[in-house]
Amino acid sequence: MAASLGEKIRRHRQKKGYSLDKLAELTESSKSYIWELENRDTRKPSGEKLTKIAEALSVTTDYLLDESAEPDEEVVKEAFFRKLSKLDPDDRKKIEQLVDMWRKKD
Template sequence: MTTSLGAKIKRHRQEKGYSLDKLAELTDSSKSYIWELENRDTRKPSGEKLTRIAQALEVTTDYLLDESEEPSDQVLKEAFFRKFSKLAPEDQQKINQMIDMWGKKD
């Protein structure tokens, strides 16, 4: 099943609990522009705007542009690493320790 760019933006915006106003603010856009992206398939954002939207929603631009329903493994990994890189160094270290512990299970 295919999913449009607008449907993905709307779904992820709602999952994050963002209003149209909040996503517009985070992406330096207007509320009406975000609404048009979500509801009119004829509206296509610029590369810069698409990047801002992807960053605000913590997904990749590739995922937003791909018409598949679910993100690929690569997209999920990129989203994880983006979130991981925003953590404080001590939190990153704790996560690395947990991964090491899980990896030792046999």
Template sequence: MPSTLGEKLKELRRQKKYSLDELAKQSGASKSYLWELENRPDRKPSAEKLIDIARVLDVTTDYLIDDNATFDDAQVKEVFFRKFNTLDAETKGRVMDMIDVWSRKK
């Protein structure tokens, strides 16, 4: 299980099948900046960049920077709600309708 920021970034990027170029495009960071984060343990990202990278990789910033953090249910929920909150009102309504239908199946 990866523990350092660099290990986590590399593992998450590979899980999503992103090259450094792709992650750079989607996060707004440069390829060289991301390479340094993955390969140089002394690099500390800015909070702004870390937020953008975490968003693209579907994790929280806490997970990335805490060497002891695991990606647990709370992390999954936080990522879900972060994505949900970016939806427009109509799409949020459709998601809520689907949740209502699924919850009735019990």
């Protein structure tokens, strides 16, 4: 099932429990701008804005732009690892330690 940019933004915003206001805040946008992206196909965000939206929604920009793409585990993993790579090295180390602790519980 093909989904437009606006449909994907709305779906993932709602999935994360974000209001229009919250997503606007996270992406340094206005509420009306996010609403227009979700509801009017004529609005096309800049690359910078699209990147901020993708990061806030934990998806990739490629996924948002490709109308035939559906979210899958690889898209989610790629978005997660992109966020992880931007963390401070000490914070990354803490996350690695947490993952190691969880794996030892199994």
